[in-house]
Amino acid sequence: xxxxxxxxxxxxxxxxxxxxxxxxxxxxxxxxxxxxxxxxxxxxxxxxxxxxxxxxxxxxxxxxxxxxxxxxxxxxxxxxxxxxxxxxxxxxxxxxxxxxxxxxxxxxxxxxxxx
Amino acid sequence: xxxxxxxxxxxxxxxxxxxxxxxxxxxxxxxxxxxxxxxxxxxxxxxxxxxxxxxxxxxxxxxxxxxxxxxxxxxxxxxxxxxxxxxxxxxxxxxxxxxxxxxxxxxxxxxxxx
Numbered sequence: 001x002x003x004x005x006x007x008x009x010x011x012x013x014x015x016x017x018x019x020x021x022x023x024x025x026x027x028x029x030x031x032x033x034x035x036x037x038x039x040x041x042x043x044x045x046x047x048x049x050x051x052x053x054x055x056x057x058x059x060x061x062x063x064x065x066x067x068x069x070x071x072x073x074x075x076x077x078x079x080x081x082x083x084x085x086x087x088x089x090x091x092x093x094x095x096x097x098x099x100x101x102x103x104x105x106x107x108x109x110x111x112x113x114x115x
Numbered sequence: 116x117x118x119x120x121x122x123x124x125x126x127x128x129x130x131x132x133x134x135x136x137x138x139x140x141x142x143x144x145x146x147x148x149x150x151x152x153x154x155x156x157x158x159x160x161x162x163x164x165x166x167x168x169x170x171x172x173x174x175x176x177x178x179x180x181x182x183x184x185x186x187x188x189x190x191x192x193x194x195x196x197x198x199x200x201x202x203x204x205x206x207x208x209x210x211x212x213x214x215x216x217x218x219x220x221x222x223x224x225x226x227x228x229x
Contacts, residue, residue, distance in 0.1 A: 043205065043219040043222070045218075093159075100147045100166070101164060103151075106158030106160070107158050109157075
């Protein structure tokens with residue numbers, strides 16, 4: 001089991017550019033979550049999917065953020081256009097099912113820096 | 116609405132001493148409680164969970180947590196701390212409502228001195 005795989009590990013971009021973060025969940029997991037971590041705001045849930053369908057995107061900060069899950073093994077989080085305040089570590093997590101007692105399995109994150 | 120609080124930003128303990136990392140929660144239904152650990156430049160790793168049953172839950176790396184319904188607490192404990200336990204610890208909660216999301220606390224940095 002390779003775990004949740006995120007790419008890239010680091011991304012540095014200039015303000016206004018489009019950024020795409022990628023995630024491959026653990027095979028067989030059908031729930032996928034995107035989180036953002038900053039010193040000021042801690043760990044925030046952005047969006048989550050069940051069976052490739054977005055269930056709750058209320059945490060997505062603005063229309064500049066969008067997420068897709070075209071199939072069970074791949075998800076993207078896109079920021080267009082990016083701004084310096086988007087700088088954070090973005091985590092993807094998956095779980096076997098969206099049940100109340102399923103723990104989340106996290107990837108190692110993408111550290112995004114927007115200059 | 117759900118909420119979870121970790122009142123201590125940092126906990127400092129000498130190696131070999133017992134440690135406690137505090138967590139309190141608020142939910143409208145039955146709580147499902149979790150502890151995760153984060154090492155530098157890594158994602159969060161699951162340590163243990165409380166769903167129902169015995170109030171003392173045992174998890175990975177010798178950690179345990181005690182569920183206290185009357186105090187709405189779920190403190191993380193270890194009888195004898197190791198330097199390698201130094202990390203960031205997160206408490207998380209969700210309840211059994213259908214629209215429940217998992218909510219994380221702000222995290223507590225645990226520092227174990229040799």
